Amino acid sequence: MDADLVVVGCGPIGLMAAIRATQHGLTVIAVDRLTGVYPLPRAIGMDDEIQRLFATAGMLDGLRGCSTPMPGAEFQDRHGTRVIGYDIPPDLVGPNGHPPVIAFDQPSLERLMRTRARDIGVEVRLSTDVTGLTGTTVHTDGGDIIGRWVLGADGASSFVRKHLGIALEDQGFDESWVVADTTLLDPELPLPRNCIQHCEPARVITFVPGHGTRRRWEFQLLPGETHDEMGSHERVAELLARWGTSTELRIDRVAVYRFHATVADRFRVGDVFIAGDAAHQMPPFNGQGMCSGMRDADNLAWKLAAVASGTADEALLDTYDLERRPHARGQVEHSADAGRLINTIARGGEAALESGYGGGRSFPHLEGGCIVGDHPRVGHPFPQPVIDGTGFDPTLGDGWAAVTTAGTEPDLPAGLHRVVADPAHFPGLVEPGVTVLVRPDRHVAAVTNDVPAALAALTATGMRFG
Numbered sequence: 172m173d174a175d176l177v178v179v180g181c182g183p184i185g186l187m188a189a190i191r192a193t194q195h196g197l198t199v200i201a202v203d204r205l206t207g208v209y210p211l212p213r214a215i216g217m218d219d220e221i222q223r224l225f226a227t228a229g230m231l232d233g234l235r236g237c238s239t240p241m242p243g244a245e246f247q248d249r250h251g252t253r254v255i256g257y258d259i260p261p262d263l264v265g266p267n268g269h270p271p272v273i274a275f276d277q278p279s280l281e282r283l284m285r286t287r288a289r290d291i292g293v294e295v296r297l298s299t300d301v302t303g304l305t306g307t308t309v310h311t312d313g314g315d316i317i318g319r320w321v322l323g324a325d326g327a328s329s330f331v332r333k334h335l336g337i338a339l340e341d342q343g344f345d346e347s348w349v350v351a352d353t354t355l356l357d358p359e360l361p362l363p364r365n366c367i368q369h370c371e372p373a374r375v376i377t378f379v380p381g382h383g384t385r386r387r388w389e390f391q392l393l394p395g396e397t398h399d400e401m402g403s404h405e406r407v408a409e410l411l412a413r414w415g416t417s418t419e420l421r422i423d424r425v426a427v428y429r430f431h432a433t434v435a436d437r438f439r440v441g442d443v444f445i446a447g448d449a450a451h452q453m454p455p456f457n458g459q460g461m462c463s464g465m466r467d468a469d470n471l472a473w474k475l476a477a478v479a480s481g482t483a484d485e486a487l488l489d490t491y492d493l494e495r496r497p498h499a500r501g502q503v504e505h506s507a508d509a510g511r512l513i514n515t516i517a518r519g520g521e522a523a524l525e526s527g528y529g530g531g532r533s534f535p536h537l538e539g540g541c542i543v544g545d546h547p548r549v550g551h552p553f554p555q556p557v558i559d560g561t562g563f564d565p566t567l568g569d570g571w572a573a574v575t576t577a578g579t580e581p582d583l584p585a586g587l588h589r590v591v592a593d594p595a596h597f598p599g600l601v602e603p604g605v606t607v608l609v610r611p612d613r614h615v616a617a618v619t620n621d622v623p624a625a626l627a628a629l630t631a632t633g634m635r636f637g
C-alpha cells in the first residue's frame with residue numbers, strides 16, 4: 172500500500188480532504204492532471220463555518236490575506252428596490268467565530284491550500300492523469316498508486332463517480348450564465364457595497380463585490396445567445412457599460428457556465444468515496460458549492476482516521492453518506508430555489524421570499540449518522556464564541572470533546588477530552604449537569620445528562636470509546 176488515502180483531484184475539496192486527513196494522522200497522496208490551479212472565475216463567497224475549518228486546517232492567516240468580509244446581500248426588483256436582503260455590521264462575528272460571509276479569490280485560495288498540503292506532508296503529484304481504478308488501485312499515466320481508501324474529488328465530470336456507476340439525481344435547474352471578474356480601476360466609481368441579485372425582466376444579473384479591487388458580474392444568457400458569443404470580452408464590455416467603461420473597470424477573466432442542480436445517488440461504494448462537485452453541483456447564488464464540498468472533506472477525514480487508528484469500526488464510514496448526502500441535497504435545493512426566486516421576481520410574479528437572502532429558510536444540519544438524541548442543537552456545529560479576542564476551538568482540541576460546566580463531573584472514557592466551559596458563553600447548550608459531546612469536525616453529537624447512554628448509542632454507529 173502506498174498511502175492510507177489516495178485523493179483524485181487537487182481542487183479545493185481534494186486538498187481540504189488531504190490536509191484534514193493528514194492532520195488526523197493518515198498518509199495521503201493527492202493527484203491532479205493539471206499543473207497549475209484552475210484560473211477561471213468560480214467560487215467567491217465563503218461562510219463562517221468554512222472559515223472556521225480553514226482556521227482548524229492551519230490556513231487562517233493565508234485566508235485573511237486573500238479575502239474581505241462581505242457587508243450584505245440583497246435581491247432587488249426591476250426598480251432597484253430591495254425585495255429581501257440583509258446588512259452585516261462591520262466586525263460582526265457569526266456563530267462559528269468568524270465574519271458571516273467573506274469574498275475571496277479561488278485561485279489564490281487553491282495556491283494557499285497546495286502549499287499547506289505539501290508543508291504538512293501530503294504527497295501532491297501534479298500533471299498526473301488518473302486513467303482507471305481497480306478496487307483501491309488508482310491507475311495513472313505515471314504508474315499505479317495503491318491506497319487503503321480512495322476519494323474522488325475530481326470535479327463535476329468526475330471519472331471516479333462514473334467509474335463507480337453512481338448516478339446523479341437532477342433537481343431540475345439548468346441555466347447558462349456568463350461570469351466576468353473585473354478590477355476596479357477607478358475607486359470613485361459608484362458601485363454597491365452589497366452582493367446584489369438584479370431581478371430585472373430584460374436580464375437577471377448578479378453583482379458581487381470581491382476581495383480588494385475585484386468586482387464580479389454574472390449575466391444570465393437569454394434564449395438564442397450562444398456561449399461563444401457571450402464569452403467574448405467585447406460582449407461582456409457591452410454588458411458592463413451600464414456600470415463603467417474600460418478605463419474604470421478592467422475585465423480580467425470571463426467564463427460561460429451551465430449551472431446545474433444535481434446530487435449523486437451514493438457518496439460511497441466500498442472503499443471509494445466521492446466529495447465536492449463530484450458528488451453535488453448547485454447554482455452559485457448562495458455561495459455554497461465549494462462550502463458544501465468542504466463539509467464533505469472534513470466529515471470524511473476524521474472518520475477514515477478513526478477507523479485507521481482502531482477507535483472506530485468500518486461501520487462509521489457508512490455515516491459519511493448518511494450525513495452528507497441529505498445535507499448537500501438541502502443546499503442544492505435551496506440554491507436552485509434562490510435561482511428560481513430571482514427569475515420569479517424579475518417576471519413580476521408573486522413569490523414566497525423564504526429562499527432569498529435573509530429569508531429565514533433554515534440551514535441544513537445532520538439528521539442521522541453519528542449523532543444521538545433530539546436536542547435541537549444535535550447535528551449542528553458547536554458554536555465558537557470569541558472570548559477576550561480568542562476563538563474557543565483550540566480549547567476543544569482536534570479529537571472528540573466532552574464540554575461541561577465546572578460542577579459537572581461525568582465519567583468519561585479515555586479518548587474523550589473534557590473541556591470545562593462557562594455556560595454564559597453557550598446559552599441554551601452548556602448547562603449544569605449537561606455534557607455536550609463534540610465530534611472532531613466540531614459538530615454536536617449529543618447533549619446529555621446520561622453520558623454512558625449517549626456513548627453506547629454512538630457506539631452503535633461504529634465509534635469505540637475507551
Ligand SMILES: Cc1cc2nc3c(=O)[nH]c(=O)nc-3n(C[C@H](O)[C@H](O)[C@H](O)COP(=O)(O)OP(=O)(O)OC[C@H]3O[C@@H](n4cnc5c(N)ncnc54)[C@H](O)[C@@H]3O)c2cc1C
Pocket residue numbers: 179180181182183184185202203204205209212213214215216217299300301302324325326327329330350428446447448449455457458459460461462463464
Ligand atoms: C461561477 C461560479 C461561482 C461559484 N461561486 C461559489 C461561491 O461563491 N462559493 C462556493 O462555495 N462555491 C462556489 N462555486 C462552486 C465551486 O467553485 C466548486 O464547488 C468547487 O470549485 C468544487 O471544487 P472541487 O474540488 O470539488 O472540484 P474542482 O475544483 O473542479 O477540482 C477537481 C480537480 O480534479 C482534477 N481532475 C479531474 N479529473 C481528473 C483525473 N482523471 N485525473 C486527475 N485529476 C483530475 C481537475 O484537474 C481539478 O483540479 C462557484 C462555481 C462557479 C462556476
